[in-house]
Amino acid sequence: MGEEAQSSLDSIWESKDPIFADKELLDIEHIPDEDRIIGREDEISDLANGIHPAIRGGKPRNTLIYGKTGTGKSLVAKHVTRSAEAFAQEQGTRLQRAYIDCTQATTETQVVIKLARAFNDPDETDISVPLSGLSTNAYYDRLWRVLDARHDVVIIILDEVDKLQENNVLMQLSRAGEAGKLDTCKVGILAISNKISFKDSLDERVLSSLQEREFIFPPYDANQLREIMRHRKDAFHEGVLTDDAIPLAAAFAAQEHGDARKALDILRNAGELAKDDGDDLVREEHVRNAREKADVDRFSKLLQDQPTQSKAAVYALSLIADAKNDEEFATREIYERYEQLTERLDIDALSQRRLADRLNEQAFLDILGVTDRVGRGRGKGMTNFYYLLEDPGVVQTAIESDQRFSESE
Ligand SMILES: Nc1ncnc2c1ncn2[C@@H]1O[C@H](COP(=O)(O)OP(=O)(O)O)[C@@H](O)[C@H]1O
Ligand SMILES: [Mg+2]
Structure with missing residues (x-):
């Protein structure tokens, strides 16, 4: 453990990232401010109109959103509901939203447990929602009690809903009011799917109550993809991106059905590859290699x-x-x-x-x-x-x- 080893590390710790100024802006989970959201004005206002009654405690309309991956479905759903939640709270309405990723919670019981825990505050309700050990019915029962105790209205986002193994939970949630499970709390559901064929798997009654509104998010064209990336350019230090970088990444992602996730993945990976090369510019070759890396990464994640x-x-x-x-x-x-x-x-x-x-x-x-x-x-x-x-x-x-x-x- 000589002093030299120590100081050579120090020089790494002390150095500034030569490429990225704020890499988080390129994270897929990051929810950008509204002025960085491109080309989804109609979708945002349509969704907001359906949710509008919830601001004053009314029942939001159940909505089904379709579209291919990377068309901004999760982003728009999170953005609009986050804004609704903040606005409603200012008005004194007890509105809360919960986000469920159905690739993670795939069974009916897992979804109900997640929801009950998300909406609960045991100090306030004296209701406990253990992670396991109760029957599905008992979990439902606690969920309904928690909702009536703490909330005027809730919005439940079921993302990638086609990954659910059982559709009964959609039936229970969408009909909770009519079925008399809830006394005062209103429930709105926002179900999101990459697959339009998802509807075929649904019971008529569930479909009609879920589908009070339905939107399809179209893919982005290369111009929109360029704009989306330009609005995150400050993830990089000034002058680091060569002129070709964004248009090339946009062209690749446009070939891939207009996928904004792909575009941002490629851009982030290109920056990382440039950094690994010790380069202080993100060049065309970095973008090309990043495209391949993005494909491999995405597939590895699916398989992990x-x-x-x-x-x-x-x-x-x-x-x-x-x-x-x-x-x-x-x-x-x-x-x-x-x-x-x-x-x-x-x-x-x-x-x-x-x-x-x-x-x-x-x-x-x-x-x-x-x-x-x-x-x-x-x-x-x-x-x-x-x-x-x-x-x-x-x-x-x-x-x-x-x-x-x-x-x-
Ligand atoms: N219109 C847009 N403006 C800015 N960024 C976007 C837009 N649409 C998608 N993105 C970004 O692309 C990525 C993928 O979007 P996401 O909402 O997860 O797509 P989906 O849920 O349709 O697969 C996210 O990082 C998101 O922030
Ligand atoms: Mg999504």
Whole structure:
């Protein structure tokens, strides 16, 4: 532990970030001020109009929002409800909103527990909401009591609602007033989904009560994506972004169905790559490399909690997609590749039927795509065909970050 080691670290600690002035502005979770929100004026005012009655304690209209990823759905929902909450409180209305990410809370009970805990204050209500141990009905019962005790009106945002395993919670929440579960508190639901097909899974009654209003958020064009990034330019030190950086990132994200999340991911990654290179400018090449990195990161995140068997299934698919010209593959073809792979990885091979279960699970999670059509050869019945939603190279790089896969070459 010489003094030199100490001082060489000191020079790192003391140095200022050469690239970023305020990197948080580029975080996906960051909710920007209204003047940085581009091209969503109509959506914001439409949503606000539906929520308006809540400001004075009336029932907000239930709303369903659709649109592809990165079209600003979560942002607009959070922005408008945050503003409503603040305004209502100034008026003396006890309005509170709760945000549920249904990719995290996927069962009915998890959602009800989260809501009851979010809306509760045990010191005030004397009601406890334990993390586990009660029946679903008992949790509902506490939720209703908490709502009547503490709130005039609540707004519940159910983001990525298509990821819920059970729709009963939508029925309970959307009809709580009519069903006499609540005496005074009003409930408004804001359900958000990337998939328009979500509606097909809903009961008529639930659909009609959820769908008092419905919006579709369109994708952004390259101009809007450029504007969105320009309004976050102060994330970087002045002069660091070369002129090409934002337009190129916008062009990439526009190719990707106009996804603002992608645009901001690419821009942030480009800055990080420039920093790693010891460069003090963010150049075109950084943006190009960042695009690939953003794809890998996004895919890694999707896969991170997946068991090895599921990763092996996707990996097998990526290997055949690499080797063959076809894009879609039947379970049987994937299975052959998967069996070889399990030997190499030294793990047990699942049966073909179990592998099909895994593949369907992955398709549900948007890790893979699936279509069903008439199979090749033999029985000629309808068969599932699976395809990758990313380049095979991206998929492999992401999976190989798991050592088991990278070491088995
Ligand atoms: N109109 C917009 N103006 C500024 N930033 C936006 C806009 N739309 C989306 N973003 C940003 O892009 C990212 C993705 O948006 P998000 O609301 O999460 O999309 P979605 O929920 O539709 O997938 C977030 O960081 C968000 O702040
Ligand atoms: Mg979202």
